[in-house]
Amino acid sequence: MGRWPKPPEGSWTEHYPELGTGPVSFRDSTSPEFYELEREAVFKRAWLNIARVEELPRVGSYLTREIDAAKSSVIVVKGKDEKIRAFYNVCRHRGNKLVWNDFPNEEVKGTCRQFTCKYHGWRYDLKGELTFVQQEGEFFELDTSQYGLKPVNCDVWNGFVFINFDPEPRWSLREYLGPMITALDDYPFELMTERYEFEAHNNSNWKIFADAFQEYYHVPSLHSQQVPSAVRQPNATFECGHFQIDGPHRLVSTAGTRRWKLAPEYMYPVERVTRSGLVGPWRTPETHFSAGLNPGGIEPWGITNFQIFPNLEILIYHGWYLLYRYWPTSHNTHKFEAYTAFHPARTVRERVEHEVAAVVLKEFALQDAGMLGGTQAALEYGVVDEFPLSDQEILVRHLHKVAVDWVEEYKAAHAPVGV
Ligand code: FES
Ligand SMILES: [Fe+2]
Structure with missing residues (x-):
């Protein structure tokens, strides 16, 4: 897995000849067919983020995750030693799903001392x-030490719980994340525990939705309501400040100015009243500025969007963050999970600021999601298969x-001998 240096000035794309x-x-x-290979090559071999440690606060806290792409259900639980472990959600007796409540395919969470089938x-x-x-005595030489739950590799980075279905992962979690992501080791995600979650089932391949968040080329056109009128002019340019690629991961940083400095015509009335909106509360509590947040040295820095392969995105703003996960459910459908995370509100006003940011964000994401059925359907006509991408779309390309590289590598490693 090659690591690529910081790009210099000029075309971003040409700096990465690959x-x-x-x-x-x-x-x-x-x-x-590609999706079937991707399940094996990508989703059963990459580290996948499935939770934050705050979701498992106590000894015995557990949650289940249904991961269709890996055809698996997983239990994640905090042990008496405070360690978080993951197991396949399968009873070793006759294979019943071990942890579920009313419907076996629904994810659950709770606290327990033990799991009972x-x-x-x-x-x-x-x-x-x-x-x-x-009635253990009625079994035939049953060695109970051999019938524990099947483990799934599990590790935690800065409070993000990751699993890896590969029994022998090719990289430790830290190696996998690499220097661009672990530069955020000191970003205090653990302080931002007030969460607003939502989930959507979208009619597109998972990557097609991820693409909508890794370029801002579409913003003046698709999100015309949310950008200043100067940006909507036909010959105006809307460019990102910095793109960076490191192994399978990507980031894009955008300049930003807190809204109270901008022309009032730019805002929804509710934003003016509540002093909050799409880019979050106008003011957030002082938050340690990790060096990893702005590797491109953008001034004034606004947002950095970290895209951790395959399906995790963390968008960090001033003192709050947003997280997306894209879980494929077939070659042309996926489950989209998102949440916003803030420092816990200290006043009613702060609580309102958070609620407004969460709601405005949902509107914005719906505009992107609204395109998906159209894009997927037209791609599936199969009449066009060569699509030009601009320099601003470098991360889509990546x-x-x-x-494709992971799938090709997997195919080569699993090709029948002599072929
Ligand atoms: S399937 Fe028999 S105890 Fe679980
Ligand atoms: Fe968008």
Whole structure:
């Protein structure tokens, strides 16, 4: 996994010759066969973020995640030693799903001392060990030490809980994240615990939605309500301050000015009244500025959007952040998860600022999501397969290339001998 240096001035794309500058194909987003390979090559081998540590606050706190792309359900639980572990959600007796409530496909969370299977009552402790078998004497030389829950690799970086379905991951989590992401080691995500969550089931390949958040070329056109009128002029340019690529991961930084400095015509009335909006509360509590936040040295810095391959995005603003995850459910559908995270409100006004930011953001994301069915349907006509990308769309080029590279590498490693 190569690491690429910080780009100099000039064309971003040409600085990364591996990407090329020619038109790209989006067959990786329309082909059912490609998706089947992607499940194995990408989703069963990359580190996947499934939770934050705040979601598992106590010994015995657990949650389940249904990960369709890996055809798996996973239990994540905090043990008596405070360590977070992950297991396949499968009872070792006759394979019943171990942890679920009313509907087996719905994710659940809670706190327990042990897990008890609904079917025949086998029990497992928080380390996944089998601790009780009903009528154990009737089994035939049952060695209970061999029937603990099947583990899934699990590790935590700066409060983000990741799993890896590969029994022997090619990289530790830190190695996988690499220097561009671990430069955020000292960003205090743990202080931003007030969360507003939402989820959407979208009719597009997961990468097609991710693409909408890795370029801002579409902003003046699609989000015309949210940008200043100067940006909407036909010959105006709307450019990002800094793009960077490191191994399979990407980032884009944008300049930003806090809104109270901008012309009032730019705002929704509710933003003026509440002093909050799309870019969050106008003022946020003092938050440690990690060196990793602005590697391009943008002045004035506004947002950096970190895209951690394959399906995690963390957008960090001044003193709050936004997280997206894209979970494929088929070659042309995905589940989109998003949340905004703020310092806990100290006053009613702050609470209102957070609610407004969360709602305005949802409107913005819906504008992007509204395009998806159209893009996916037209790509699936299959009549065009060469799409030109501008320099501002370098990260789109990179995401699709990385997905294809991982699939090609997997295919080469699993090709029948002699072929
Ligand atoms: S399937 Fe779980 S106890 Fe039998
Ligand atoms: Fe957008």
